[in-house]
Amino acid sequence: MADILLREARIPAGPWAPEGTGEPTWMAVSGGSIAAVGRPGEPEPAADRIIELDGAVLLPGFVDSHTHLGWSAEDRWTVNWSETTTHDEALDSLRTVAARVTPGDWVTGGDWLSGTLPERELPGLAELDRATSGRPLFLRSLDHSIAILNSLALERARIDADTPDPAGGRIERYDDGTPTGVLRGTAIWSRLAAGVVPPPNRARRLAELRDLLADLSARGITEVHDIATYPVEDHRTPIHLERSFTDAGLIDSLAGDLPLRYSFRPSIWRVDEFAEVQVSSPLITFAGFKMSLDNGWYSEPGGPRIDSFRYPGAEVAGRLGKRADACGAALSIHAMGDLGVAEALDILSGLPSRAGAAVPPHRVIHARRVRREDVVRLAALGVAVEVQPWEIVAQGPRLAARGGAEFQRMLSPYRSLLDAGVVVTIGSDRRLGLRVDQRDTDPLVAVQLAVTREGLQPEQCITVTEALACATTAGAIAAGAGGRRGKVAAGYEADLVALGDDPGRLPPDRIAEARPVLTMSAGRVVFEEGAR
Structure with missing residues (x-):
C-alpha cells in the first residue's frame, strides 16, 4: 500500500x-x-x-541554490515605487502587494521620488482604500518629504478634520476640511504620526515567510539554500558582517509545517560559533559558510580591484576556510569578476579537495565572468558554481562593453562550465527591490534565460535538458544529497x-x-x- x-x-x-x-x-x-x-x-x-x-x-523539484528568504519575504509585503512612473503602475503595484498582506497588518514602503513619480500621479484616498481593502497603509517618498495614508491609517493615527497641523508640517485637506491622506514635512515624523506603524516583529516576519514559502511551493521549488544565521545580540561586532541574512530561528519555528527543505549559510566570520549547529527538523540543514570577496574585479579594462569590505584578504581567508573545513563545512565564496573568481580558486585550492566525495562541494557564487584557465581549475577542484541567469540580461550588456571579443565570450559561460564537467546550480539571489511579481524567483524563468540568453553570447547557450538539470539535480548535488535527491527513480x-x-x-x-x-x-x- x-x-x-x-x-x-x-x-x-x-x-x-x-x-x-x-x-x-x-x-x-x-x-x-x-x-x-x-x-x-x-x-x-x-x-x-x-x-x-x-x-x-x-x-x-526545483532547487533555489542561492536566496535571501528574509529579504525576499519582507520585499513581498513592501510597496516599492522607486522605478514607478505612472498612476496606473503605482496602483497595480499597490494592489499586488496589499493582496499578499494579512488583513489588519500594515502595508508600508513607498520610496518614490517626485522626479520619477510626480505627485499628480499618486493614487487618491478612495483609490488607496479600494486597493488595500481592510489593511492600513502608510507610504513615504524616498526623501521623506511626503507620505500618503489610507482612511484606516488616518483613523488609527487619529487624524481628522479637527486635527491641527504640527509646526513645520501640513495635513492636506479637502474643501470640507477632511484629510486627503497626504502628509508633509514634520507631519510625517512628528508625534502626530510617529509610532503609528508598529515596527516589524516576530509575528509579522513569520507571516511574511509563510506567504513567501507558499509562493515558492507554487513555483515548484522544493529546496532553498539560504544566506541565513542565528542572530547574536549579546556582543558587538566592528561591522555588519551579515548584510542580508535570514533569521534561521524563524525558519526553525516553522519546522512543523515547513513546505520545503532549507539549508542555511552564515558568514565565515562566525566559523567558531557554528562548529556544532543544532536544528529541530531533518528538513533544516547547516550548509557551511559564506564569504564575500569582490564586488566586481575584472581583467578588462583593468584598474583597481573592488573588494567587499567584508573580505579580509587571501591569507586570512585561507585560514578561515581551513577552520571551516576542520568542522566539515563547505565554503561558498561570493566572487563576481574573473579576477575575483581566480582568487577564490586560489583560496579553495588550499583546502582538501571535495571532488567526487559525497559531501557538499565548495562553491563560487555569481562568477559573472570566468577565465578559460579557471574553468579548468573549477572542474579539477570539484568546485560548484552558483549562477543567476537573470544577470545575463541585467548585467551582460554593461559587462560586454568592458572588453574585447574573448572577454565577452566568457561572460556567464554556462556552456563552457558544463562542457568541462563543472556542477552549475541555478539560484535566484532574491533580495530587496526586485520585481513586484517575483518572476526573478521563478526557476522556469531562469531556465528560459539560460537557454535563450536573449541573444547575448549565444555560444554559451545550454539546452533545455541541461538547464532543467542545473535547476534540479545539480542543486541536490551541491547540497551533498546527490545520492538521495535530484532523480525521479525508486529509492x-x-x-x-x-x-x-x-x-x-x-x-x-x-x-x-x-x-x-x-x-x-x-x-x-x-x-x-x-x-x-
Whole structure:
C-alpha cells in the first residue's frame, strides 16, 4: 500500500531519469520516498491517495541554490515605487502587494521620488482604500518629504478634520476640511504620526515567510539554500558582517509545517560559533559558510580591484576556510569578476579537495565572468558554481562593453562550465527591490534565460535538458544529497514537481509558461493545481 500514487505522469529522459521515455506511467510514493516507478502497462499498486496528472511532465523539484528568504519575504509585503512612473503602475503595484498582506497588518514602503513619480500621479484616498481593502497603509517618498495614508491609517493615527497641523508640517485637506491622506514635512515624523506603524516583529516576519514559502511551493521549488544565521545580540561586532541574512530561528519555528527543505549559510566570520549547529527538523540543514570577496574585479579594462569590505584578504581567508573545513563545512565564496573568481580558486585550492566525495562541494557564487584557465581549475577542484541567469540580461550588456571579443565570450559561460564537467546550480539571489511579481524567483524563468540568453553570447547557450538539470539535480548535488535527491527513480526522496507542459517541447522563449500543477516535498503534497 503506497501513500500516494501518481497516475499518467510523463518522465522525460535526462540526468534525473536516464531511462525516461516520456510515455505516461505511474509512480508510487511511500514514507517520503519514491517506492516504485512503473512502466507503461505494468499493474499499479494500491494507494491511500491517487492523483491523476493527466500527462503532466514529472521532474525533480526545483532547487533555489542561492536566496535571501528574509529579504525576499519582507520585499513581498513592501510597496516599492522607486522605478514607478505612472498612476496606473503605482496602483497595480499597490494592489499586488496589499493582496499578499494579512488583513489588519500594515502595508508600508513607498520610496518614490517626485522626479520619477510626480505627485499628480499618486493614487487618491478612495483609490488607496479600494486597493488595500481592510489593511492600513502608510507610504513615504524616498526623501521623506511626503507620505500618503489610507482612511484606516488616518483613523488609527487619529487624524481628522479637527486635527491641527504640527509646526513645520501640513495635513492636506479637502474643501470640507477632511484629510486627503497626504502628509508633509514634520507631519510625517512628528508625534502626530510617529509610532503609528508598529515596527516589524516576530509575528509579522513569520507571516511574511509563510506567504513567501507558499509562493515558492507554487513555483515548484522544493529546496532553498539560504544566506541565513542565528542572530547574536549579546556582543558587538566592528561591522555588519551579515548584510542580508535570514533569521534561521524563524525558519526553525516553522519546522512543523515547513513546505520545503532549507539549508542555511552564515558568514565565515562566525566559523567558531557554528562548529556544532543544532536544528529541530531533518528538513533544516547547516550548509557551511559564506564569504564575500569582490564586488566586481575584472581583467578588462583593468584598474583597481573592488573588494567587499567584508573580505579580509587571501591569507586570512585561507585560514578561515581551513577552520571551516576542520568542522566539515563547505565554503561558498561570493566572487563576481574573473579576477575575483581566480582568487577564490586560489583560496579553495588550499583546502582538501571535495571532488567526487559525497559531501557538499565548495562553491563560487555569481562568477559573472570566468577565465578559460579557471574553468579548468573549477572542474579539477570539484568546485560548484552558483549562477543567476537573470544577470545575463541585467548585467551582460554593461559587462560586454568592458572588453574585447574573448572577454565577452566568457561572460556567464554556462556552456563552457558544463562542457568541462563543472556542477552549475541555478539560484535566484532574491533580495530587496526586485520585481513586484517575483518572476526573478521563478526557476522556469531562469531556465528560459539560460537557454535563450536573449541573444547575448549565444555560444554559451545550454539546452533545455541541461538547464532543467542545473535547476534540479545539480542543486541536490551541491547540497551533498546527490545520492538521495535530484532523480525521479525508486529509492530517491520524493521531492518532485509536475509541469502542465513539457518545457522541451515549447518554443525557447515560452519555456516559463510550463507552469507547475503539483509540487511534492519529502513526499508531501505542498501545492496542487490542475491535478486530480
